[in-house]
Amino acid sequence: MLKGPTTNLAFLTQVLGSDGKAERDLTEEGRRRAAEIGLRKYRDALESDESDGWGRTGARRDGSEYDDDGHEQVPGVKQKWKLLPHFLKLRGLMRQHIDSYDYFVNVDISKIVQAKGNREVLSDVDPKFFLQYTGITVGTPCIEEDDYTVKSITPFQCRLRDCTYSAPLWVNVRYTRGRQIVNKTNINIGRIPVMLLSCKCVLTGKSEAELADMKECPYDPGGYFVVKGVEKVILMQEQLSKNRVIIEYDGKKNISAAITSSTHERKSRCNIHMKNGKVYMKHNSLGDDVPIVVILRAMGATSDQEIVQLVGSEPDIMNAFMASLEDSQSVGVYTQKQALLYIGTKMRVPPKAGARAMRQQSSFRRPLTPEDEAREILCGVILSHVPVVGYDFRAKIVYTAHIVRRVLMTVIDPSTVDDKDYYGNKRLELAGQLISLLFEDLFKRFNSELKRNADMVLSKPNRAAAFDIGKFLEGSTTITSGFTHAISSGNWVLKRFKVDRQGVTQVLSRLSFISSLGMMTRVDSQFQKERKVSGPRALQPSQWGMLCPADTPEGESCGLVKNLALLAHVTSDQETGPVLRLCYDLGVEDVARLSGGEVNGRHSSLVFLNGSIVGATGHPFLLANKIRFLRRKGMVGEFVSVYLHSVRRAVYIASDGGRVCRPLLVVENGRTRLTKTHLDQMALGVLSLQDLIKQGVVEYVDVNEENNCLVGLADGDLTINHTHLEIDPLTLLGVVAGLIPYPHHNQSPRNTYQCAMGKQARRGGGGGGGYS
Numbered sequence: 227m228l229k230g231p232t233t234n235l236a237f238l239t240q241v242l243g244s245d246g247k248a249e250r251d252l253t254e255e256g257r258r259r260a261a262e263i264g265l266r267k268y269r270d271a272l273e274s275d276e277s278d279g280w281g282r283t284g285a286r287r288d289g290s291e292y293d294d295d296g297h298e299q300v301p302g303v304k305q306k307w308k309l310l311p312h313f314l315k316l317r318g319l320m321r322q323h324i325d326s327y328d329y330f331v332n333v334d335i336s337k338i339v340q341a342k343g344n345r346e347v348l349s350d351v352d353p354k355f356f357l358q359y360t361g362i363t364v365g366t367p368c369i370e371e372d373d374y375t376v377k378s379i380t381p382f383q384c385r386l387r388d389c390t391y392s393a394p395l396w397v398n399v400r401y402t403r404g405r406q407i408v409n410k411t412n413i414n415i416g417r418i419p420v421m422l423l424s425c426k427c428v429l430t431g432k433s434e435a436e437l438a439d440m441k442e443c444p445y446d447p448g449g450y451f452v453v454k455g456v457e458k459v460i461l462m463q464e465q466l467s468k469n470r471v472i473i474e475y476d477g478k479k480n481i482s483a484a485i486t487s488s489t490h491e492r493k494s495r496c497n498i499h500m501k502n503g504k505v506y507m508k509h510n511s512l513g514d515d516v517p518i519v520v521i522l523r524a525m526g527a528t529s530d531q532e533i534v535q536l537v538g539s540e541p542d543i544m545n546a547f548m549a550s551l552e553d554s555q556s557v558g559v560y561t562q563k564q565a566l567l568y569i570g571t572k573m574r575v576p577p578k579a580g581a582r583a584m585r586q587q588s589s590f591r592r593p594l595t596p597e598d599e600a601r602e603i604l605c606g607v608i609l610s611h612v613p614v615v616g617y618d619f620r621a622k623i624v625y626t627a628h629i630v631r632r633v634l635m636t637v638i639d640p641s642t643v644d645d646k647d648y649y650g651n652k653r654l655e656l657a658g659q660l661i662s663l664l665f666e667d668l669f670k671r672f673n674s675e676l677k678r679n680a681d682m683v684l685s686k687p688n689r690a691a692a693f694d695i696g697k698f699l700e701g702s703t704t705i706t707s708g709f710t711h712a713i714s715s716g717n718w719v720l721k722r723f724k725v726d727r728q729g730v731t732q733v734l735s736r737l738s739f740i741s742s743l744g745m746m747t748r749v750d751s752q753f754q755k756e757r758k759v760s761g762p763r764a765l766q767p768s769q770w771g772m773l774c775p776a777d778t779p780e781g782e783s784c785g786l787v788k789n790l791a792l793l794a795h796v797t798s799d800q801e802t803g804p805v806l807r808l809c810y811d812l813g814v815e816d817v818a819r820l821s822g823g824e825v826n827g828r829h830s831s832l833v834f835l836n837g838s839i840v841g842a843t844g845h846p847f848l849l850a851n852k853i854r855f856l857r858r859k860g861m862v863g864e865f866v867s868v869y870l871h872s873v874r875r876a877v878y879i880a881s882d883g884g885r886v887c888r889p890l891l892v893v894e895n896g897r898t899r900l901t902k903t904h905l906d907q908m909a910l911g912v913l914s915l916q917d918l919i920k921q922g923v924v925e926y927v928d929v930n931e932e933n934n935c936l937v938g939l940a941d942g943d944l945t946i947n948h949t950h951l952e953i954d955p956l957t958l959l960g961v962v963a964g965l966i967p968y969p970h971h972n973q974s975p976r977n978t979y980q981c982a983m984g985k986q987a988r989r990g991g992g993g994g995g996g997y998s
Contacts, residue, residue, distance in 0.1 A: 306891070307954045308905055309924075312915040313793050313889060319961060320423070320449030320746055322796035323460070326658025326883065327421040329798045331364045334662050339397070341490040344669060347676050347695075351684040357401040357676065357695055360409075365394040367420050367428055381422055381429065381452050382441040388455030390710055392417040393426055399699065404692030413696070415672065416705030418665070419713060421657065423448025449657070449746050450734050453713045457734035460657040460713070461750045462796065463727070464788075465884075466646065467653050469611040469837035471629055473636050473644045481636050481643070483629050487611040490666070493723050496609055498629050500637055505550045505630055511603050513574040518630055519554035524565035524604060525619035525626070535822025536627035537634070546634045563597060570596025573603065612838055620818040624825060625839050628832065632874070642873070647761050649768040650929040653884030654749060654796050660718065660730065661709075667720040668708040675704060727752065741985035744789060744962045749773065751786040762786060768929050771952075772886040774960030776969070776977035789960040789981075791888065793953065795926065797865040799883035805866060806835055809879065812852050814841040831875045836882045846870055846877045850934075853879065858892065858922030869930040878930060887928040888957070890937060890950035897944070898951050899923040924953075 318324075338344060339362045347357040369379045369389060384391040396412045420426050427448070429437065434444040450459045466472060468488040476482040482499035497508040498518060506515035519533060527533050530551060537547055559565045573596075594602070604622075605614045612622045636642050644651060676698055683693050712718055716731040729750070735741045753762045763785025765775055777789040790796070810816065814833050817825070820842055824830060831846035832839055843849050850868045857866055865887060869878040891898045900923050907913035918924045927935060927950065937950045944951065956964060962981045963969060969977050 305902070305905060306900070307956075308909070309915070309953055310793070310957070312908060313953075316915045317793075317795055318447060319743055319790075320447040322798070323449040323657045323746065324421060324424050325798045326656035326796075327661065328425045328658070329883070330658040330662045330665075331418075331424070331426055334658070334799070335364065335665065336362055337490050338662065338666050338669060343491050344666075344673065347673050347680070349677065349680045349684055351681050355402050355680060355684060355693075357399060357680075359397055360400055361398040363396045364418060364426055365396055366426065367391055367393045378428065380440045380442070381427075384452045385455050385457075390417075390419055390454055391422070391452040392419045392706075392709075395705065397699075399696070401695055403694050403696075406692075408694075408696070410696060413699050415699055415702065416668075417709070418661075418705070419451045419453055419709055421448065422446070422450055422452070445739070447743065447746065451713055451731075453710060456714070457736075458713050458716075458731045459734045459745055460660055460731050461729075461748050462790075463655040463660065463730065464749055464751045465653050465655055467651055467837070467884075469882075470651070471632060471837070472646065472651060473632060473642070474646060475643065481633055481640075483633050485609060485629070487609055489610050492607060492610045494607060494610060498626075498633055500633060503546075503549045504553050505547070505633060507608075509608050511574060511607050512569070513572050516569060516572055517550060517553045517557065517559075518626070519550055520557065520559050520565045520568055521604070521608075522623060522626060523554065523559060523562055524569055524600060525623045526562055527623050527627075528560075528562055532822060533627070536624060536825065537822075538631045538826050539823070542638055543631065543634050546637055547630070566597040566600040569600035569603070573599060618818070621839065624817050624820075627822070628825075628839065631826070647764070647766055648929075649766055649772060649886065650933075652886075653882075654886060655884060656796055656798070658798065659883060663720065663723065663725065664709065664712055664718065665705070667722050668705045670722065671708070672702060672704045675702060735985070737986055740962055740965065740987075744777070744960070744981075744985055747790040747961060749788045749790065751788075753786055755782045755786055768932075771888045771958045772929060774963050774981075775958070776963040776966075776974070777960040777981040778978060779982065780978070789962065790886070791958055791960055792964055793957045794886055794888050795865075797883050797885045797887060797928070800863050800865065800881040802836060802881055805862070805879060805881050806840060808853070808856070808862065809833060809835065809840050809849075812849055813845065814843050814849065817841045831877055833877045833879065835879045840879075843877065846875070850877055858925060860920035864919050865926055865928075867928045867931040868934075870934050880928070880930070885928045887926045889924050889953060890927050890935070891953060892922055892925055893938065893944060893948045893951050896946050896948065898941075925950075 339359050345359050349355040367379055368376050369384075370376050379389075379391065381391050383389075394414045395416050395418055397415050398409075398411045399413060400407065400409050402408070423430055423446075429440065429442055429448070432440070437444050450457050452458075466486065468486050470485070472484045474482055474484060476497070476499055478501075480500050482497050485496045485498075487494050487496065494510065499506060499508065501515065505518040507518050507521050508515050522533050522536075527536065533551070534544060534547070537543065554560075557568060559568050601617065604619070605617060609622055609625065612625050614622055676695060679698050680693070680695055683689070713731050716729050718725055718727045718730045720726075732745065735745045751762060753759075765785075769775070769788075771791055772794050774789045774791050778784055779787050815824075817832075817839050825832065825842055830842045830844055833841050833843055833846075833849070847870065850870050853862060853866070853868045856862045857864065863881060865881070865885070867878075867880045867885065867887070869880070870876075871878060891900050893899075899921075900918075904913060904918060904923060908915070908918075915924070919926075935949045936947055937952060938944045938948045939952050939955060941951070959966075959969065960981075962984055963977055965984055966972070966977055966980050972980075
């Protein structure tokens with residue numbers, strides 16, 4: 227059975243209380259009460275008791291902690307706009323691009339190099355040969371002169387000399403040379419372009435006087451590259467979420483669940499769909515559609531009763547799933563071995579890959595049986611974002627059964643089909659993520675060249691000296707030329723990941739300062755601009771405060787090319803380890819220890835972290851409130867979002883990159899936590915916006931979490947049920963549309979026209995004035 231939330235961390239005990247009232251179970255009487263007065267009022271009723279819902283008796287939750295001290299509430303919206311300069315100073319309009327690039331050069335690049343398929347280079351000829359990467363670092367921007375001297379360089383010099391503002395990539399390697407094992411450090415394998423004002427840029431942290439000496443503008447926002455002397459911007463790319471389940475109609479109008487798995491080792495797409503009343507799985511590695519029950523049996527769920535409990539024991543779901551159970555028996559699959567053999571015979575092996583595999587196996591590797599090949603495919607290829615350790619498929623079994631359950635529920639109720647245009651299902655790929663994808667492809671290509679060179683030399687029978695692969699490491703231009711060509715041309719052609727995009731980068735517009743800012747906040751969609759479909763072009767309610775409703779081009783790109791709102795922020799990736807440990811410390815039961823009846827029980831809710839099932843909890847509302855409470859205390863990342871989905875009975879926790887979020891003022895019992903004292907201290911420089919975030923006065927909310935919020939537009943609108951307040955209504959516009967005087971008095975197309983023309987306005991120098 228699922229238990230109440232427990233914790234064994236000292237800081238959680240201190241923050242959440244340790245007087246025995248932290249476990250507040252929703253009893254039958256409480257559930258009836260919640261059904262009568264509503265979930266939100268029930269929460270308020272809980273918090274108005276002598277215990278505040280967190281186990282701390284006597285705590286004041288009415289906002290009077292400010293009023294008792296004589297702190298004056300902020301009168302109306304007229305004073306809240308003073309927060310805007312602090313937000314722009316803290317985040318800036320280019321902060322998301324710079325943060326994503328910093329994450330790539332500090333964290334992501336090491337993960338790519340240390341991934342399972344990248345960290346070692348082996349030979350098909352000599353089984354004793356290996357090359358292993360032990361580390362990678364990005365150097366400082368420099369240039370090699372004609373006399374082979376290396377000098378540091380600034381962006382201004384790169385613009386003048388038509389060269390690329392880049393830094394060297396240094397790797398540490400360990401490899402065999404004959405019978406010796408050689409360790410080498412700081413080997414240059416190529417160069418990577420450096421984003422201006424990133425952590426590797428020479429301009430970062432410089433004063434205005436130092437920037438003037440480097441001939442750089444102190445107001446330049448950065449976030450772009452200088453390649454061959456040209457300033458290039460990588461536009462944000464709008465994509466469907468990775469590692470998430472999207473329920474949609476396929477080409478034959480059948481209900482289908484599409485899952486795009488993305489890890490550093492592999493990227494693949496999987497479909498679980500209904501066909502002729504039966505559920506099948508479709509994947510590129512499988513030649514034909516495989517019955518889903520055969521997949522579950524191959525993973526280890528051999529009992530029909532166990533499969534039914536995992537999918538759902540409700541009568542309507544069992545009736546819809548009955549034909550799929552019988553389909554497994556019709557193909558003669560009853561055991562795990564039979565299921566693995568069935569999948570092994572269905573596997574699709576390309577001719578070239580098959581010949582290469584046969585050549586490898588014939589040399590020194592034992593060939594795999596069809597059962598072992600099927601097990602490897604299920605372990606590391608199908609739904610690869612769900613980790614499988616030691617061939618323990620339990621977590622993947624529960625995840626697959628949950629997808630089947632959602633497909634069957636959508637067949638029963640077609641209104642639950644996901645909206646692909648809903649912005650909570652979208653992710654924005656920033657410069658760091660696109661550069662990361664490009665580097666991963668170039669690094670794999672670099673390793674393939676090394677392997678080909680090693681095989682070519684080692685295959686020669688009479689060699690005068692021992693083969694030293696270190697000579698091939700420094701001479702390659704694969705990574706350097708790949709980066710330069712992709713950014714200068716704007717073509718991201720990565721056949722390995724089935725990516726073929728044009729126009730990813732554009733020349734930075736310098737018509738005016740606003741023009742350059744507007745270009746850097748632009749969001750480009752991959753939807754075909756020639757198709758006359760209104761859905762992706764229309765304004766979505768979920769875009770409120772996230773995207774500018776006015777700033778979009780005219781013509782065929784209308785509604786497909788968008789711009790971020792003024793205070794919108796795009797998150798960068800965060801480590802999931804601490805959040806995962808926090809979930810278990812807050813009482814989430816590990817999914818591997820739960821039966822199907824407990825997973826789909828009436829009083830249990832599944833807990834997801836970045837699309838993967840973490841476990842289940844009997845207290846979803848309490849879990850979400852505790853995580854939000856810790857986030858407002860600064861103990862959890864400020865961009866970690868928690869979303870309660872009552873229909874699916876699930877808690878969705880997200881810490882991945884690409885989510886659009888915006889800041890809101892926290893409201894408790896009809897009052898904001900922001901006081902006039904806060905504004906006065908910020909004006910004096912005593913308090914920063916980061917302090918307000920850690921104090922829980924302001925918090926960032928993404929599109930999904932907004933569904934659990936009631937946001938007021940002005941102070942006069944606040945009621946006891948409101949959870950947040952807008953900082954200022956003008957922030958729903960973008961940086962260009964925000965310059966329009968009285969935009970709410972204009973016809974809507976007029977604001978769109980002005981967004982296009984306002985970027986072309988330029989003030990003349992000296993006393994000339996006018997436009998040019």
